[in-house]
Amino acid sequence: MTIIKVEQLKKEYTAYERGEGFLEAVKSLFKRRKKVFRALKGIDFSVKKGDIVGFLGPNGAGKSTALKILSGILYPDSGNVNIMGFTPWKDRKKYVSHIGAVFGQKSQLFWDLPPLDAFYFQKAIYKINEDAFQEQLKKFIKMLHIEDIIKRPTRQLSLGERMRCEFVMAMLHQPKIIFLDEPTIGLDIIAKGTIRNFIREINKEQRVTVIITSHDLEDIENLCNKVIIINKGDIVFDDKIKKLKISRKKYITISFYEKINLKKLKKLKGVRIKKIISDYIVRLEVNTYKEYLDEIIKRIRMGKRIKDLDIREPPIVDVIKRIYKK
Ligand SMILES: Nc1ncnc2c1ncn2[C@@H]1O[C@H](COP(=O)(O)OP(=O)(O)O)[C@@H](O)[C@H]1O
Ligand SMILES: [Mg+2]
Missing domain, CATH: 3.30.70 (Alpha-Beta Plaits)
Structure with a gap:
């Protein structure tokens, strides 16, 4: 069953350049040199329910841009996205209750509060019922070994500890799809392993569809059944992982x-x-x-x-x- 369908998705960023120095700064008030950057050049792909799809590509390829659009944070310039009947950037309010996201660079936790408080905040926002909340939380604490961690202020946590809590934040409301943007960036091998196991488990147990971007081949190799490789805003490969001759x-x-x-x-x-x-x-x-x-x-x-x-x-x-x- 197709859960995500993307057609001709385009996104350009416009940046305004100006030269160095005062005179150039004054000039730029009247005439700014426009520079258009085509981050996504019209990509098509689809995802089936229960897939773990890896978005692979070098820095600047357009992976984060694609994920931001799919999760409804960013408007595209043109193209269609249909995710469980929703258009992410149009139906954002209803849509977000069905999805979760972990963006490696951006935290959903609160710096000065323990993650546990943030989890209760999430419970209120998504109107998660008490029993379901406690059950999920108990399960995640066990899976991610975070019993003690979640009671300490977030600012005191290591990156690996924090990332594990970010996953709880993203999963508490039992989303059907989660978007993960570089979730293992900067983590050591053990932390990476814990996170990969967690992703595999939620995919198997709760049939969560996973879209993950990474520039770490091992993430993709270990997790994904399907790979989409993006380069310079275009898809250059889209197939089962088996078809990708990963270099040995x-x-x-x-x-x-x-x-x-x-x-x-x-x-x-x-x-x-x-x-x-x-x-x-x-x-x-x-x-x-x-x-x-x-x-x-x-x-x-x-x-x-x-x-x-x-x-x-x-x-x-x-x-x-x-x-x-x-
Ligand atoms: N807000 C922005 N303004 C201008 N250019 C941007 C912006 N965000 C991203 N870009 C550019 O778009 C391209 C794709 O970025 P991104 O989607 O973040 O790539 P990736 O996640 O694959 O590294 C990059 O060249 C980046 O510099
Ligand atoms: Mg990125």
Whole structure:
């Protein structure tokens, strides 16, 4: 069942530029140089009930713009959006009771109050009945391990602690869809894991449809059944996650206590030397398609002790470039 249908959605931002200095400032009073930025160039897509859809794309691609429009915060210039029969920016009042949102950069909690107070505020706003509220709250506290956290002032919480509470805020009124804009940005691996589990659970248990933007490939890989890749205001990929050939390449910078045997290293299969940083440090590109990472590292190590190790994913821009080439 289609729950979201988007057609020819366009959004332009207009910025006014002016030159430097006083004279230019005066001139700009009369004639401002207009600069139009096309953030969304007419995108189409649809989402089925129960999907977890990932919006992937480099910075400035238009992901947040799309999400703001879908959640009714922003007007588009043209195009149609139908979400459960609503047009978000027209039926905003009724619409918001069916959706929840977590925008990584913007908090729904109150800085000086504990999250628990904010939860009660949410209860009043959405007229959530007492029993349902207590039941949801109890469940979320358990799932997110926030028993003690929710009684401390929000300003004292770490980013990870706060984000977990943001999810409660977004879910208390039992929305059918939640919009998540970079919900794991800046979080450590453990906090990311907790949040990802929570998203999976609410999707499975309550059949909440999830739209998530991220520039973290792992978020998308771990959660989504469908991926939409946006680049420069256009959709460049829209399909099941299975169809997306996510790169199995990793970049490893490895530092040894002893000098590296480059000759031997060059001969290793599935390992490419990207840069020799010193006699002791080297940057490699490895392919984890056929072999587990720990096995590859074991081969690279050749029995020597490792001083330091840094493992990275290829940047998302590279992934998108590859999709473009196809
Ligand atoms: N309020 C605004 N005024 C002018 N330009 C904007 C505004 N918001 C976003 N943009 C521009 O629109 C483009 C898309 O932004 P955004 O949707 O935030 O991208 P993303 O979330 O994918 O990083 C960016 O180039 C950004 O600079
Ligand atoms: Mg954004």
